[in-house]
Amino acid sequence: MHEVAHDLVGCVIRHGGAAGRIVEVESYHQEEPACHAYAGLTPRTATLFGPPGNAYVYRSYGIHALLNAVAEPEGVGAAALIRALEPVEGVDVMRARRGVHPLDALCSGPGKLTEALGIGLELNGATLTGDGPIAVFPGLGHRPVEVVRGTRIGITKATDLPWRFCDRDSPCVSRPWPAVMRDARASVARSGRGPRPAPA
DNA sequence: CATGGGATTGACT
DNA sequence: GTCAATCCCATGC
Numbered sequence: 001m002h003e004v005a006h007d008l009v010g011c012v013i014r015h016g017g018a019a020g021r022i023v024e025v026e027s028y029h030q031e032e033p034a035c036h037a038y039a040g041l042t043p044r045t046a047t048l049f050g051p052p053g054n055a056y057v058y059r060s061y062g063i064h065a066l067l068n069a070v071a072e073p074e075g076v077g078a079a080a081l082i083r084a085l086e087p088v089e090g091v092d093v094m095r096a097r098r099g100v101h102p103l104d105a106l107c108s109g110p111g112k113l114t115e116a117l118g119i120g121l122e123l124n125g126a127t128l129t130g131d132g133p134i135a136v137f138p139g140l141g142h143r144p145v146e147v148v149r150g151t152r153i154g155i156t157k158a159t160d161l162p163w164r165f166c167d168r169d170s171p172c173v174s175r176p177w178p179a180v181m182r183d184a185r186a187s188v189a190r191s192g193r194g195p196r197p198a199p200a
Numbered sequence: 201c202a203t204g205g206g207a208t209t210g211a212c213t
Numbered sequence: 214g215t216c217a218a219t220c221c222c223a224t225g226c
Contacts, residue, residue: 062219
């Protein structure tokens with residue numbers, strides 16, 4: 001599961017005439033309370049317990065569609081939440097759907113990227129690896145990725161698990177980078193204000 | 201059947 | 214920094 005999440009960083013995902021390079025992913029697993037599958041097999045979580053490589057799309061806060069890739073064999077509820085992309089294709093389509101212009105604002109969040117790609121709840125259960133409407137493939141030809149790891153964000157349970165994977169060099173992540181990276185950058189002398197220092 | 205919460209975002213103080 | 218919007222579904226009566 002973590003391997004799936006880790007390896008998704010750097011891949012390209014395409015749908016609806018637009019595509020982006022994945023720069024931020026988080027893992028969720030049935031044995032941990034932040035995961036929807038923690039509640040067991042229900043109508044809502046059926047997709048999570050289904051075959052790996054399928055999309056699990058659900059509505060968040062009644063407003064946004066969030067996209068996951070099912071990441072464990074059938075019967076185990078686990079997935080990788082795709083949290084941010086760097087636009088690489090169909091930028092104008094993304095801008096039209098999002099209503100904003102800056103590149104790093106188009107897909108820098110799990111709700112933003114589904115809107116930019118035109119992904120809705122009707123795609124829950126669709127395959128990501130085959131010939132479905134959503135295509136995920138290796139980001140060959142793009143710059144190599146250096147993945148840094150940190151704790152997941154936006155959740156209220158199991159907040160201590162280091163299950164967030166980010167492209168260290170992308171300006172399109174949804175929130176500040178993991179502490180690992182802030183530490184790495186702190187070693188570089190910097191005159192003005194830099195990234196906010198990690199709270200103890 | 202009624203209720204409450206949430207893996208978010210954008211607007212506002 | 215705070216806060217509302219909005220809907221699916223898990224849970225409890």
